[in-house]
Amino acid sequence: MDKTDFLTIYGTFENLEVVKQTLPSIVEETKRSNSKLIVHDSSVNNREEKWKYLQDLNKDNDFFLILSSNMSMAHSRNMCLQLGQELYAPEYVCMLEDDHAFSVGGIDILKDVMSKYYGKVSTNGLMYGLFTGCSNHFTPFRMKVEDDLFCPSLDNEPMKVGKANSCFRCAPTNHWNNVLKGYDTDEYLISTFQTSNLNLRNYHKGYTSMLIINDVFYSIDNTTGRGTSDIEKKRLWDDKFCRSDKRSKSRG
Numbered sequence: 001m002d003k004t005d006f007l008t009i010y011g012t013f014e015n016l017e018v019v020k021q022t023l024p025s026i027v028e029e030t031k032r033s034n035s036k037l038i039v040h041d042s043s044v045n046n047r048e049e050k051w052k053y054l055q056d057l058n059k060d061n062d063f064f065l066i067l068s069s070n071m072s073m074a075h076s077r078n079m080c081l082q083l084g085q086e087l088y089a090p091e092y093v094c095m096l097e098d099d100h101a102f103s104v105g106g107i108d109i110l111k112d113v114m115s116k117y118y119g120k121v122s123t124n125g126l127m128y129g130l131f132t133g134c135s136n137h138f139t140p141f142r143m144k145v146e147d148d149l150f151c152p153s154l155d156n157e158p159m160k161v162g163k164a165n166s167c168f169r170c171a172p173t174n175h176w177n178n179v180l181k182g183y184d185t186d187e188y189l190i191s192t193f194q195t196s197n198l199n200l201r202n203y204h205k206g207y208t209s210m211l212i213i214n215d216v217f218y219s220i221d222n223t224t225g226r227g228t229s230d231i232e233k234k235r236l237w238d239d240k241f242c243r244s245d246k247r248s249k250s251r252g
Contacts, residue, residue, distance in 0.1 A: 006035035006107050007090035009080040011073060012098035014043045016050050018220050022101035027062050033107040036088045037063035038080045042070045073166075074183035074194040081182060085173060094170040099220040100134060106216040110170055113149070113212055118172055122151045122208050129179060129207025130164040130171050130199075133217030137165030142211065150211040159196055162203030164211075166195040167219070179205045 010026060012019055023039070030037040039058075043050045051067050058065050064087065066080070077095060084090060092114055094107075102110075110131065117128045123143050128151070132138060139160040141153040152161050164170075171180065180201055186194045202209065 001086075002036070002088055004034070004036040004088040005091045006033065006094070006111055007084045007088050007092070008035065008037045008094045008096060008107075009077065009084060010037060010039045010096050010098065011076050011080070012039065012041045012043075014045055014050065015098050016046065016053060018099050019050075020053070021220055022098060023057065025101050025103045026096070027057065029102055029104060029107055031062060032104065035107055036084070036090065038066065038084055038087075039063050040066040040068065040076050040080055042068045042076065044070050070189070072186060072188070072194070073190045074185045078182045078185070081176060090173055092170065093173050093176050095166070095168070097167040100168050101218055102133065103216050103218070106133070106214075109212060109214055109216060113210065114170065114172060117149075117210060118175070122210070124151055124154045124161065124208055126161065126203070126208035127206055128210050129175055129202050129205070130162065130169060130209040131212065132164035132168045132170065132209060133212050133214065134165055134168035134219060135211060135213055136219055137167060138209075138211045139163055145210070148213045150213065151208055158203045159199045161208055162201075163199040164209045166198075168217070169198075175207075179207060 008026060008030060010023065012023075026037060039054060041050060041054060054065055054067070081093065084093065092111060094110060110133070114131055119127050119129075122128050123145060138150070139152040139156050141156045141160075142150040143153050145151055152163065154161060176182065180198050182198075184194045184197045
């Protein structure tokens, strides 16, 4: 076992040009901070080009690379979470989608904030459990904690009070295991069912979330991921796009 304090799990699907903008900085920050990184790709279209890029980027074995047949985001995240614990026994785990990244200093900031605030009572009365650096998908009803730290107001619905979007979720490993309990699997490759229940578990166990606004965290705007299921846009993978399972939802 190669013990680490911090593990990043970077799930990716196609989006090669976006990955070229985000993944190299994550690799460099992983090396700089002496932490670990797992990259999982299950692309379908242009797979050979995508896999060649990932293998070339990893020519020095800077991260643990998994290339697989297509699978749901929930299966991918759960697989990497279990594997990461067996390989590295991390204190903290950060899940990133491929259009998000952190540059120099990002991992240190996340570790410091989680170490200081995890389990502490927030200004909304709940304990801090989930942490994110993505302000694009954080609830609009925020309360300031410190200069660059925010938590959601109780004026939000319960899911949003406990929410960190699936694109950028960080927490101590024990929180992933015992409170969040991973992602819910579903017949669809990505759905509201498998991504939102984690936030509800966070809330119903008495936890809330924290947003860290800092220039070292960034996302690529206007990217279209595999989760797009709007009626007028892509209907990926399932011609019923979630409707055959009433627990799942599609936008629109």
